Amino acid sequence: MKGLVVVLALVLAAALGSVRGELRRLGDQAPPGSRPHSVTITEFGAVGDGKTLNTVAFQNAVFYVRSFADKGGAQLYVPKGRWLTGSFNLTSHLTLYLEKGAVIIGSKDSSQWPIVEPLPSYGQGLDLPGPRHRSLINGYNLTDVVITGNNGVIDGQGSVWWQWLRSHELNHSRPHLLEFLHSEKIVISNLTFLNSPAWSIHPVYCSNVKVHNVTIKTALDAPLTDGIVPDSCSNVCIEDSTVSVSHEAISLKSGWDKYGISFGRPTSNIHINRVDLLSSSGAALAFGSEMSGGISDIHVNHLRIHDSYKGISFKTSPGRGGYIKEVVVSDVKMEDVHIGIEFTGNCSSHPDDSFDPSQLPVINQITMKNLVGTNISTVGVLSGIDGAPFTAICLSNLNFSMVADSTSGSWSCSNVSGYSQSVFPQPCRELSDPSSSSSICFSLSRYSAIAIA
Numbered sequence: 135m136k137g138l139v140v141v142l143a144l145v146l147a148a149a150l151g152s153v154r155g156e157l158r159r160l161g162d163q164a165p166p167g168s169r170p171h172s173v174t175i176t177e178f179g180a181v182g183d184g185k186t187l188n189t190v191a192f193q194n195a196v197f198y199v200r201s202f203a204d205k206g207g208a209q210l211y212v213p214k215g216r217w218l219t220g221s222f223n224l225t226s227h228l229t230l231y232l233e234k235g236a237v238i239i240g241s242k243d244s245s246q247w248p249i250v251e252p253l254p255s256y257g258q259g260l261d262l263p264g265p266r267h268r269s270l271i272n273g274y275n276l277t278d279v280v281i282t283g284n285n286g287v288i289d290g291q292g293s294v295w296w297q298w299l300r301s302h303e304l305n306h307s308r309p310h311l312l313e314f315l316h317s318e319k320i321v322i323s324n325l326t327f328l329n330s331p332a333w334s335i336h337p338v339y340c341s342n343v344k345v346h347n348v349t350i351k352t353a354l355d356a357p358l359t360d361g362i363v364p365d366s367c368s369n370v371c372i373e374d375s376t377v378s379v380s381h382e383a384i385s386l387k388s389g390w391d392k393y394g395i396s397f398g399r400p401t402s403n404i405h406i407n408r409v410d411l412l413s414s415s416g417a418a419l420a421f422g423s424e425m426s427g428g429i430s431d432i433h434v435n436h437l438r439i440h441d442s443y444k445g446i447s448f449k450t451s452p453g454r455g456g457y458i459k460e461v462v463v464s465d466v467k468m469e470d471v472h473i474g475i476e477f478t479g480n481c482s483s484h485p486d487d488s489f490d491p492s493q494l495p496v497i498n499q500i501t502m503k504n505l506v507g508t509n510i511s512t513v514g515v516l517s518g519i520d521g522a523p524f525t526a527i528c529l530s531n532l533n534f535s536m537v538a539d540s541t542s543g544s545w546s547c548s549n550v551s552g553y554s555q556s557v558f559p560q561p562c563r564e565l566s567d568p569s570s571s572s573s574i575c576f577s578l579s580r581y582s583a584i585a586i587a
């Protein structure tokens with residue numbers, strides 16, 4: 135059966151190649167992601183009526199684009215229309231371009247989202263143990279892929295998955311909208327992502343990933359939908375984007391307990407600039423709680439967080455191992471947030487009951503400077519691990535104004551230490567230790583530029 139499909143696809147590819155004859159050539163001054171060749175999804179039999187299932191058309195189109203890999207690659211053009219599809223794979227040297235009014239829609243039929251093994255750094259699916267559903271759009275072992283458009287839309291129709299999760303009808307963990315594994319030189323820009331079943335953009339074991347000018351939204355009462363989740367990745371840049379989801383808007387991760395420790399791939403050199411984040415029930419910017427491969431060298435600038443449960447959260451637990459260190463978050467505006475800053479060493483979700491509580495995480499050298507908060511209920515809840523305190527938490531130039539009738543108090547701290555200057559309201563004494571000095575704090579001088587080829 136599989137052989138037949140491949141043969142048919144080859145025949146189709148050859149036929150299209152000869153029929154088309156001359157492929158469109160794009161100008162020399164073309165924008166990033168432009169390719170010397172272009173094909174349109176309708177050439178593969180796709181119908182943009184919102185009803186016809188186009189999974190095979192997308193699969194065949196990508197299969198055909200593979201033949202341009204050594205000729206500069208090709209663009210797959212998706213015109214205006216509603217293009218219903220199940221899960222499909224991308225290929226290297228591909229630009230997927232969604233025209234204005236083009237909407238790629240995820241099927242509501244779970245069998246259109248095949249089952250795959252859990253990620254090796256997680257060992258289990260996140261909603262349920264065992265395997266998980268493949269994402270809608272997948273990249274495996276790719277290089278040089280651009281997903282862009284004139285504000286086209288990728289809509290996961292996640293509400294069916296949210297309902298299955300709530301009613302315990304899921305058989306396997308939910309899929310994401312866009313996932314890249316073991317890939318490099320990825321650009322995602324100028325698009326809107328709606329209603330992911332779980333996470334919207336999930337690069338894992340990737341390097342040189344740029345996310346620019348995207349809008350991500352899910353219903354605010356959806357269960358556990360995350361926006362952008364760089365996971366065991368290096369050299370990632372997220373800029374000029376707006377994320378509004380129920381759970382974490384941007385979440386940095388690197389694997390779960392013993393699986394993440396033995397996989398050992400950290401998340402490092404991440405730059406996040408000029409983003410606008412909302413998380414109705416989680417944290418707008420989160421680190422962890424899956425961080426067993428380590429998270430370091432993170433630079434966040436010009437962040438707006440509003441109408442969120444938590445603002446910035448560092449999450450871990452005994453059993454995780456790993457580290458979160460060398461983080462600088464600066465120039466943050468927070469409005470209408472319940473808990474501004476959270477550190478917790480008690481995130482009790484584990485892939486197995488057999489986790490090793492002696493695997494203690496290290497949280498060290500976290501600097502936050504130039505934060506202004508208005509209408510915040512509780513400024514900071516910092517709760518480290520007894521016997522493995524979080525250290526060198528450095529706060530500089532923070533000014534939070536509280537909810538008028540706040541009864542929760544401004545700061546609570548345990549098992550943490552650090553340094554603070556010009557912080558209002560006055561932080562807890564753990565962060566005012568006179569023996570600490572600014573020399574323990576991670577500074578911006580270690581900024582390292584990242585190159586996206």
Ligand SMILES: *[C@@H]1O[C@H](CO)[C@@H](O)[C@H](O)[C@H]1NC(C)=O
Pocket residue numbers: 165166167280282283321323324347
């Ligand atoms: C995104 O849109 C901007 C403005 O139209 C354009 O300059 C940029 O090249 C686009 N990005 C890509 C990857 O096409």
Ligand SMILES: *[C@@H]1O[C@H](CO)[C@@H](O)[C@H](O)[C@H]1NC(C)=O
Pocket residue numbers: 193222223274
């Ligand atoms: C998509 O890629 C995965 C991983 O390489 C592979 O197992 C699967 O068969 C591919 N699916 C299609 C339709 O090509």
Ligand SMILES: *[C@@H]1O[C@H](CO)[C@@H](O)[C@H](O)[C@H]1NC(C)=O
Pocket residue numbers: 275
């Ligand atoms: C991954 O890609 C590289 C380079 O294209 C190739 O050599 C290798 O065989 C691929 N590995 C798998 C598992 O597909």
Ligand SMILES: *[C@@H]1O[C@H](CO)[C@@H](O)[C@H](O)[C@H]1NC(C)=O
Pocket residue numbers: 283284285286323324325347374
């Ligand atoms: C962002 O993308 C939209 C299309 O989605 C485009 O019109 C706009 O110019 C882009 N802005 C930037 C700054 O690239």
Ligand SMILES: *[C@@H]1O[C@H](CO)[C@@H](O)[C@H](O)[C@H]1NC(C)=O
Pocket residue numbers: 244245298303304305
């Ligand atoms: C779970 O499996 C049952 C039995 O095979 C099936 O009827 C049901 O549709 C599946 N649920 C989902 C969400 O795929």
Ligand SMILES: *[C@@H]1O[C@H](CO)[C@@H](O)[C@H](O)[C@H]1NC(C)=O
Pocket residue numbers: 441469470471472509511537
């Ligand atoms: C303060 O923030 C809360 C959410 O934390 C919101 O419900 C409330 O309307 C805000 N108050 C004002 C005056 O903006």
Ligand SMILES: *[C@@H]1O[C@H](CO)[C@@H](O)[C@H](O)[C@H]1NC(C)=O
Pocket residue numbers: 480482
């Ligand atoms: C950790 O959380 C669990 C419930 O999630 C609670 O029972 C336990 O007391 C907490 N431990 C600490 C040290 O806060």
Ligand SMILES: *[C@@H]1O[C@H](CO)[C@@H](O)[C@H](O)[C@H]1NC(C)=O
Pocket residue numbers: 533534535558
């Ligand atoms: C904090 O900001 C408010 C205005 O939002 C200002 O009135 C106050 O003086 C500032 N406090 C400090 C200590 O800078």
Ligand SMILES: CC(=O)N[C@H]1CO[C@H](CO)[C@@H](O)[C@@H]1O
Pocket residue numbers: 519520521548549
């Ligand atoms: C070592 C240490 O200071 N442990 C403290 C951690 O926090 C708890 C709760 O505040 C304290 O009881 C421990 O003494």
